[in-house]
Amino acid sequence: MLSSDKKWFSEECGECGSAFSLTLKEKLHEETTPFQTIAIYDTETFGKLMTIDGFVMLTTRDNFLYHEMMSHPVLLTHPSPKRVLIIGGGDCGTLREVLRHPGVELAQQVEIDERVTRLAEVHFPELCESNADPRAELHFVDGLKWVADAADGYYDVIIVDSTDPVGPAEGLFGEKFYRNCHRILGAHGLLVHQSESPLFHMKLLTAMHRAMRNAGYQGVQTLHYPQPVYPSGWWSATIARKDGQIDGFREAAAAALPFDTLYYNVGVHKGATALPTFMQKAFDAVAAEFA
């Protein structure tokens, strides 16, 4: 068990048989919204911590990994992304990274729970520094309904920055949702969705590949990267292209980004898409079903 002379936050992952814990200074806030229970903690070494229904969403210290890898690879894979839709992403960290790209003309964040964003503004102000950018729109409605109602071919990139596939986010992992995203993407449009742990969730990952292909996407590519505060510390994102194979990315643009990153660069992009043998075999098997 954990030392009783320290205050701990622990997240147990039942199906993983593992838990991750952080030492706390104190709980700063907790509230139950119509959607979920959000808590904010001050940790000893990870800065602020936000949890939803007891699951770690992000910490000050290591959110850069997830946010950079959910935004820069997909934006540099699209030939010229102008209109970006973020589903979820209420902490605004993904929105900030998206708006670092000068070519982006519109970034709509559609988060179901406004309280996530209002608490991020207080406790993670650095992630919210682009919320007032004239290109940003913050909508607090159901992402499923948003994509069902959106106009055909409107978006260049859709980023699904969702919680795990239980509770409010469950529908976001389904073929029907992916199909609506496919419809509202323009030519060469790309969808990216956080896709859990390569160690723990290969069943989900292969199901996502299958659902994306069933929904009409022609190319599917998974990226992997470290994310210490999520189960196993090893995480992934999966990109799907509406109308063709995913064949590389804009390397020259990635090498000349007009902003700084902590994790992402050209080599990291290539490395993230160079999959471990066991993952590649599993995804090749899904692709073969559709050949």
Add this chain to the structure above:
Amino acid sequence: MLSSDKKWFSEECGECGSAFSLTLKEKLHEETTPFQTIAIYDTETFGKLMTIDGFVMLTTRDNFLYHEMMSHPVLLTHPSPKRVLIIGGGDCGTLREVLRHPGVELAQQVEIDERVTRLAEVHFPELCESNADPRAELHFVDGLKWVADAADGYYDVIIVDSTDPVGPAEGLFGEKFYRNCHRILGAHGLLVHQSESPLFHMKLLTAMHRAMRNAGYQGVQTLHYPQPVYPSGWWSATIARKDGQIDGFREAAAAALPFDTLYYNVGVHKGATALPTFMQKAFDAVAAEFA
């Protein structure tokens, strides 16, 4: 805190402010040797678990990540590795991976604590399947003394598969040890040492780069990879070349390995050496001190 209706093994990382836990079926064994306390557990989802002095050494489920990344990259970076020295590595998983390379003629494992290997033979037999290979030699003596006594220029590759830089392994992270390794390496000789977490241990990582360069190595390269049961789930290994820069690896050989891997392949090798921006900057600063 963790659920009290489950049995947990927890490893706290004091300086990290974090802990990692696994659910247990039972403790199978515990003994205190002249060097340390070794325990073996049966976990719910990770197979067997070996700990030393309360720190996770390996599990059945995910040791392939560490063992593949400690052996294949360095062996494929050397032009023709024939004599390999493993310091530590008592679980024999690294030895097994090394002996998968047909060109290796001698693999000496020098582990200070014979009980680690004897317990691995019982509880991790799959890792010990090459212990009877005629090219394998198992020595149970102090690695520091072994490298001090070894002949000049004898080895092609030295793999330091050590515990953390506290206790018996502390001297293995020092310049004096690295200097002896440098002396006993032949032309184009390579040293690789496990180098802890990029999230938690950048001070140690930069100190290792500095110690290796001070010890006379001309090129230093860090690889990063997931290792879920170690602190942060994100781990590294650092390769140092005796007499020149580390410039790529034998890609054609890596693409045609005569054995299967779960994690390692050509793309993974390139990805592991493509460092995140924050790491590259830190190592560039150390290299600049020696320019």
